[in-house]
Amino acid sequence: MSFMINQYWGRAEYKVAVVDSQGRSGGLACLWCPAVLRCVDIFHNRNFIIVSGFLVQSGCRMNLVNVYAPIDAVSRRVVWSEILGFRNLMQGLWVMMGDFNDVRDASEHMNSEFVAANAEAFNQFILSAGLVEYNMGGGNFTYISDNGRKLSKLDRFLVCLGFRERWPNASVIALAREVSDHRPIVLSTTQSEFGHIPFRFFNSWFEYSGFLDYVLQKCGEFNFSGPEDLALAIKLRWLKNIIKTWLKVEKDSREGIYGGKKKWLEYIENMAEERMLEEDELAERMECRNYVAEFDRIKQLDLRQKSRAKWAIDGDENSGFFHLVINSNISTNRLNGLMIDGEWLTNPLSIKESLFEFFLHQFSEPMSDRPDMICPGIATISDSEAAMLENPSLWRKLKQLCGSVKGIGLLGQMGSISSSLKSVGRAPR
Structure with missing residues (x-):
């Protein structure tokens, strides 16, 4: 063929x-x-x-x-x-x-x-x-x-x-x-609706003018009162929706400009076949070419990241290659079904439940009541001494001392560290 x-x-x-x-x-x-x-x-x-x-x-x-x-x-x-x-x-x-x-x-x-x-x-x-x-x-x-x-x-x-x-x-x-x-x-024949598609962040977004400042501004505006882990989850979900909305507007605007620049570039080059171009027309042609090349470069960055092919040479026109790699990754990572108790299941709900039970078993505590550790006579430090050891100024001093440890002076420097610890609190054992 x-x-x-x-x-x-x-x-x-x-x-x-x-x-x-x-x-x-x-x-x-x-x-x-x-x-x-x-x-x-x-x-x-x-x-x-x-x-x-x-x-x-x-x-x-x-x-x-x-x-x-x-x-x-x-x-x-x-x-x-x-x-x-x-x-x-x-x-x-x-x-x-x-x-x-x-x-x-x-x-x-x-x-x-x-x-x-x-x-x-x-x-x-x-x-x-x-x-x-x-x-x-x-x-x-x-x-x-x-x-x-x-x-x-x-x-x-x-x-x-x-x-x-x-x-x-x-x-x-x-x-x-x-x-x-x-x-x-x-x-x-496969019910492949497994929920929302995971949010993917592309490095090319940092090349959009104002993107980073916009994200930092929105992060500063977030306010939530509650547990820290819940606050983080809600903040990430909220930030994801804001980024997607901003990107949709930005991409629609860029694609519209991209289409206009391509048409105008074609028009100018057609005129060049009939007469000599003026200086302003040559400048417009160069501007259009630069915009189109930059737009195509950013699209290539997304394709490279999707395909996870880090070795590609910048500037190569390898869209077909990257699409093949992306499709191969999708095919390899697709979960068409699971063999559960000798039965091949493709229903997403059954697959989710099976995976949940599997990982619940893997990460659950096998012993509901573990014995307590009773060790009388162990030396401990007071709460005030523990707070002093967590003082950032102490750790900066330790970092400076550890940074000067070299070669045969290791033992001497360790003695200095121990003395410094004793000067601010009880040395750890």
């Missing part, structure tokens, strides 16, 4: 099955993680790939079908018949996904011809295969024509009844359309 598949997957291990394209269309690729799916059979032809295997965690048989249906209606019906033959022969759960090039009813298309016979044949195939469909979020249509007028829902996930019974809370989301005329769609 003419591109590197690992750019879409990251650094984790994966397996792949492909059907080469013909010209600019028709290619198919299925990627899976061998730690999640143990593949045993692969079937493919021009219009679909079937990857059949077992889920490693549960041992459940799973059949995944990647479909790219032909445009011709007669050819599509042949494909439905071929897939239905595999469906009737093979056991296990079924998930069919891809571009089916058909709609199920008139509401799934706009400004294009609806052929009832094709929709009826498609629905009959779905019924015969015992498949159902999750409601799709994120959009009503997945395909848009080049002129932007014709829209259709051609891409979808179809699952068997057993799959939906096993994962009733699964969701299908249509993502943003970037380059392709089709929206990517995602089927997720």
